[in-house]
Amino acid sequence: MSTDLAIETNSSNSEKKKDGFIVETVKKLVQNKLAVIGLVIIFIQVVLAISAPFIVSYGPYEQDPTATYLGVGSEGHFLGTDNYGRDMWSRIVYGSRISLIVGVSTVAIGLLGGITLGLLAGYFKKLDAIIMRIVDLLFAFPGILLAMLIIAMLGTSLVNVVIAISIWSIPGCARIVRGSVLSVKKQEYVMALRSVGAGNTRILLKHILPNCTAPIIVFATTRMATAILSTASLSYLGLGAQPPTPEWGAMIAAGQNFMWDAPHMAVIPGVAIMLTVFAFNVVGDGLRDALDPNMNV
Amino acid sequence: MGNLLEVNDLTIKFRTAKATSTAVRNVSFSLEAGETLCIVGESGSGKSITSLSLMGLLPENGEVSNGSIRLNGEELVGKTEEELRKIRGNEISMIFQEPMTALNPVFTVGYQIQEPLRIHKRMSKQEATVKSVELLKQVGIPNPKEKIHQYPHELSGGMRQRVMIAMALACEPSLLIADEPTTALDVTIQAQILDIMDDLKEEFGMGVVFVTHDMGVVAEIADRVMVMYAGDVIEVNDVQTLFEDPKHPYTKGLLGAVPNVDDETQEMKVIPGSMPSMEDDIPGCRFHPRCPMAMDICKEKKPALIDVGKENAAVRCWLQEVDTNADTTIAASGGFENVLSD
Incomplete structure (x- = not known):
């Protein structure tokens, strides 16, 4: 019997891929050219954001009345x-x-709320109806309208924008998490865990949540773009x-008044927004394909 | 000495949108330490539900409506979820049918074997690791020290079932419930798993409730056999007697349906008809519509479990009543062939 066993394990060893889950996902992601471009853009942006004070010669609020409306390619600017x-x-x-910062914090708050609600709704049948009806209610508002409503109540500021967009992110996340929980909790290993005496908290947080990470990662990435x-x-x-906050959207708003004389004032922040959103979207798509076990590249 | 497990008059009901239906009716059985009881029956006979109820793991719409389950004299029916959690994995453990899906794909097998140890014994990580290596060795896994770092998808079905057994035995339970643990495995691996289970049963002095529909497996592992049909126990006997002298027409049918490899010309024998669903209300004996020997009384009155000779042996069939009362022998064999040729 021992030789049988040896053969059996050897063959199963040679068949399997040695790579861990993360390495394999990264490998698949790198094969996707668009996703690589997206990753590069995000990487550059992160580096720029972190090293901002060291790579600019002028402060963002520093005014120079002698050098207004300078075009692209001017000396020093x-x-x-x-x-x-x-x-x-x-x-x-x-x-x-x-x-x-706004993107990361809204996604973080949105995920926190969405994952909590999604886990509870997916796992506990009694909470499902209540939570999902509230989520449906939030879904009934067009996103930007909901955000405007919240800001109208709280007042205009960047912090309130973060709050508004976070709340708007919660229902989408809750739905995705609930969906995965519903399918994961039917797996036999959940029953097996209950049979060894694991409690609900342990099963939900330690065993079901890690099995839902793939859709959550994809959601978070594409949600960054939306945020x-x-x-x-x-x-x-x-x-x-x-x-005078140097926020891209606000910069476009200020720049549009000078559209004919100094188009770069509106176009440059526009391009920045476009590149960022594009980058997060293609990385999100790439991740979805890489994390989907049914897609074999 | 008292029995390890005593189930009395167990009735399990399911609530559905339409009505409440009974999945298991008045089932009673007992099990001693070191004994293997096989529960045999077709799909839908209530054998899996019976085994799940022992763990208190019935689906949400099912409940034990009557009867008692005693483990070492302690009543399990009516215990709270919290109390049951302390028993599950500790005193009663379960092995499942599908080793492919019964392990969490995102954790190493070592981690999963340690779960019951950390839940019940509050072991530290180091202690639990040492114990899990030991357990894997006991269930016959080579290189246990390396294997604990592997993920379920890296192991074959037989290996995974061994891991499940190791996980179930981690806290040395007194009762092991195995719900068709070999059905999803190759025949050669089946034999290995059955051997391991038998050895470990001796070693730990456990009682084993083994649910299966495979008569070959029953012959291999059982001490006693309980045959279920549509939620009723219809025959209980020790394995030897049951195979040699089955009393109930359904048991005969089951044994007759095992194909004989030596006889190439033999046609596969079947029990005509199919298992009634839980909702069907059948008057009299629940097997009578499929029974080749159904009499008038079978359609009207449900037979009781009638003791046959020795202790722990009984049959639920009117034929038995006739047998013992009037001492008339009814030619039972050949009944199914008659039906087939009709």
């Missing part, structure tokens, strides 16, 4: 200046800080960051 003579490059770089875009939209409408 390679992205030009705005109507107050502030350096566009500096404002874009500092703006990326705001975008990333950044929504922050810019709300700021553009004057509901978020207020001038």
Whole structure:
């Protein structure tokens, strides 16, 4: 019998891939060219945001009345200046800080709320109806309208934008998590865990949640794009960051008045928003494909 | 000495949207330490539900509506979830049918074997690791020290079932429930798993409730056999007697349906008809619509479990009543062939 066993284990050893789950996912992701471009953009943006004070020659609020409306490629201001003579490059770089911080914090708060509600709704049948009806209620509002409503109640500021967009992120996340919990909890290993005496908390947090991470990661990544875009939209409408904050949306709003004389004032922040949103979306798509066990590249 | 497990008059009901239906009716049985009881029956006979009820793990819409389950004299029916959790995995453990899905894919097997140890024995990580290596060795897994770092998908079905057994035995339970643990495995692996279970039963002095529909497995592992049909116990006997001299027409049918490998010309024998569903209300004996020897009384009155000769042996069939009362022998064999040729 011992030789049988040896053969059996050897063959199963040679068949399997040695790579861990994370390594394998990264490998699949890297095969996706668009996702790589997205990752590079995100990486550059993160580096710029972190090292902002060291790579700009002018502060984002520093005005120079002698150098207003400078175009792209001007000496000392390679992205030009705005109507107050502030350096566009500096404002874009500092703006990326705001975008990333807002994006990360809204997604974090949204995930926290969404995962909690989703886990409870998916696992406990009695809570399901109540939680999901509340979620449906939130879903009934168009997202940006909900955010505007919340800001109208709380007042205009960047913090309130974060709160508004977080609340708006919760229902989507809750639905996704609930869906995965519903399918995971039917697996036999959940029954097996109950049969060894594991309690609900242990099963839910230690065993079911890790099995739901793939859809959560994908949601978080694409949600980053939405959050950044929504922050810019709300700021553009004057509901978020207020001038002179170098927020991209607010910069477009300020720049559109000078569209004919100095188009770069509106176009550059627009391009920055576009690239960021594009990057997070393609990485999200790439992750979805890489994490989906049914997709074999 | 008292029995390890005593089940009395157990009735399990399920609430569905339409009505309440009974899945298991008045089931009674007992089990001694070191004994293996096989519960045999077709799909839907209530054998799995009976075994789940022992753990208090019935589906949400099911409940034990009557009867008692005593483990070492302690009543389990009516215990709270919290109290049951302390018993599960500690005093009663369970092995499941599908080793492929019964392990969590995101954790190493070592981690999963340690779960019951950390839940019940409050062991530290180091202690639990040492114990899990020991357990894997006991269930015959080579290189246990390396294997604990592997993930379930890296192991074969037989290996995974061994891991499940190790997990179930981690806290040295007194009762092991095995719900078709070999059904999903190759025949050669089946034999190995059965051997391991038998050895470990001796070693730990456990009682084993083994649910299966495979008569070959029954012959291999059982001390006693309980045959269930549509929620009723219809025959109980020790394995020897049951195979040699089955009393109930259904048991005969089950044994007759095991194909004979030596006889190439033999046609597969079947029991005509199919298992009634829980909702069906059948008057009299629940097997009579499929029974080749059904009499008038079978359609009207449900037979009781009638003791046959010795202790712990009984049959639920009117034929038995006739046998013992009037001492008339009824040619039982050949009954199914008659039905088939009709």
